[in-house]
Amino acid sequence: xxxxxxxxxxxxxxxxxxxxxxxxxxxxxxxxxxxxxxxxxxxxxxxxxxxxxxxxxxxxxxxxxxxxxxxxxxxxxxxxxxxxxxxxxxxxxxxxxxxxxxxxxxxxxxxxxxxxxxxxxxxxxxxxxxxxxxxxxxxxxxxxxxxxxxxxxxxxxxxxxxxxxxxxxxxxxxxxxxxxxxxxxxxxxxxxxxxxxxxxxxxxxxxxxxxxxxxxxxxxxxxxxxxxxxxxxxxxxxxxxxxxxxxxxxxxxxxxxxxxxxxxxxxxxxxxxxxxxxxxxxxxxxxxxxxxxxxxxxxxxxxxxxxxxxxxxxxxxxxxxxxxxxxxxxxxxxxxxxxxxxxxxxxxxxxxxxxxxxxxxxxxxxxxxx
Ligand SMILES: Cc1cc2nc3c(=O)[nH]c(=O)nc-3n(C[C@H](O)[C@H](O)[C@H](O)COP(=O)(O)O)c2cc1C
Numbered sequence: 561x562x563x564x565x566x567x568x569x570x571x572x573x574x575x576x577x578x579x580x581x582x583x584x585x586x587x588x589x590x591x592x593x594x595x596x597x598x599x600x601x602x603x604x605x606x607x608x609x610x611x612x613x614x615x616x617x618x619x620x621x622x623x624x625x626x627x628x629x630x631x632x633x634x635x636x637x638x639x640x641x642x643x644x645x646x647x648x649x650x651x652x653x654x655x656x657x658x659x660x661x662x663x664x665x666x667x668x669x670x671x672x673x674x675x676x677x678x679x680x681x682x683x684x685x686x687x688x689x690x691x692x693x694x695x696x697x698x699x700x701x702x703x704x705x706x707x708x709x710x711x712x713x714x715x716x717x718x719x720x721x722x723x724x725x726x727x728x729x730x731x732x733x734x735x736x737x738x739x740x741x742x743x744x745x746x747x748x749x750x751x752x753x754x755x756x757x758x759x760x761x762x763x764x765x766x767x768x769x770x771x772x773x774x775x776x777x778x779x780x781x782x783x784x785x786x787x788x789x790x791x792x793x794x795x796x797x798x799x800x801x802x803x804x805x806x807x808x809x810x811x812x813x814x815x816x817x818x819x820x821x822x823x824x825x826x827x828x829x830x831x832x833x834x835x836x837x838x839x840x841x842x843x844x845x846x847x848x849x850x851x852x853x854x855x856x857x858x859x860x861x862x863x864x865x866x867x868x869x870x871x872x873x874x875x876x877x878x879x880x881x882x883x884x885x886x887x888x889x890x891x892x893x894x895x896x897x898x899x900x901x902x903x904x905x906x907x908x909x910x911x912x913x914x915x916x917x918x919x920x921x922x923x924x925x926x927x928x929x930x
Contacts, residue, residue: 788814
């Protein structure tokens with residue numbers, strides 16, 4: 561029963577004890593609660609945890625690898641997670657929000673005249689101008705920072721890194737945002753350069769470390785996602801990223817549409833099915849022999865087992881299911897599937913909690929306490 565799911569995997573040079581990974585998830589919780597949550601997830605038996613949104617520059621949003629406090633927080637997290645026999649990956653990201661252009665809206669946000677969702681829309685409107693107008697010197701400073709941040713991440717105890725292929729990488733990749741006339745814009749090869757340089761910078765600093773790439777795929781028809789790599793352009797991006805040093809791909813839908821597209825609820829018009837983004841993995845699999853991780857709407861152990869057995873993916877990542885029940889892997893491997901709290905993809909307390917600044921929670925939390 562689910563033998564493949566339980567079997568080890570060589571993931572770019574490190575061995576995962578099974579095929580279950582905690583997908584990158586910004587938890588929005590205080591530091592100590594976050595460590596406790598990730599400890600619970602690690603103790604539930606998954607092979608690796610991806611820490612979402614670790615900033616590559618010293619002053620990005622989120623806990624900084626460059627500050628004493630941030631570095632020691634990551635160090636503690638690594639010790640706690642490793643003590644549970646689980647590995648840790650840092651998702652290195654650079655935001656593409658032009659905060660300077662947003663300052664003028666702050667009074668209206670504070671007064672409640674502009675909602676979170678409206679603010680997201682305003683930020684999205686700025687992305688194209690921001691990445692198109694960014695001086696080349698600044699672009700290179702950011703791509704170089706991926707190497708510096710990766711080095712710090714390894715020093716803090718992470719086992720490997722993931723380049724967040726959405727956010728700034730994704731905006732540079734997309735012809736919808738990137739209208740540059742220099743070497744970073746125009747052809748698909750040029751639009752891939754930002755991501756390629758980010759990966760190369762890590763490879764230069766850390767010759768042997770596994771580098772995963774979160775490959776955010778933009779669906780042409782019907783249109784979903786605005787940043788990331790258009791399906792038809794995958795044959796250009798995937799080999800370029802592989803030559804730059806990527807050792808595995810984590811494949812999902814691109815961002816900068818609605819959040820509920822990349823984190824789809826059960827009644828989503830296009831992505832309601834179990835394993836809703838695996839069709840993108842099928843396309844990537846045709847272009848590389850590197851391990852491919854599927855994510856999105858995965859909750860059913862038997863379904864996951866069959867997808868790995870069929871060779872569509874090599875491992876699975878789950879966000880909301882492991883929030884709903886961190887013990888999912890252990891229960892599956894012990895034949896206790898019936899005891900799993902199955903994520904119903906309601907998005908009420910996970911995405912809803914994050915957006916309401918209450919931190920990520922789950923509708924099952926109360927039930928488990930009672
Ligand atoms: C609350 C929440 C926070 C998330 N934060 C991140 C993040 O920081 N980085 C990222 O790449 N994806 C993030 N995601 C997306 C997940 O990694 C995943 O791709 C998505 O939730 C679909 O998988 P699922 O159906 O297993 O939840 C987040 C998802 C949720 C629900």
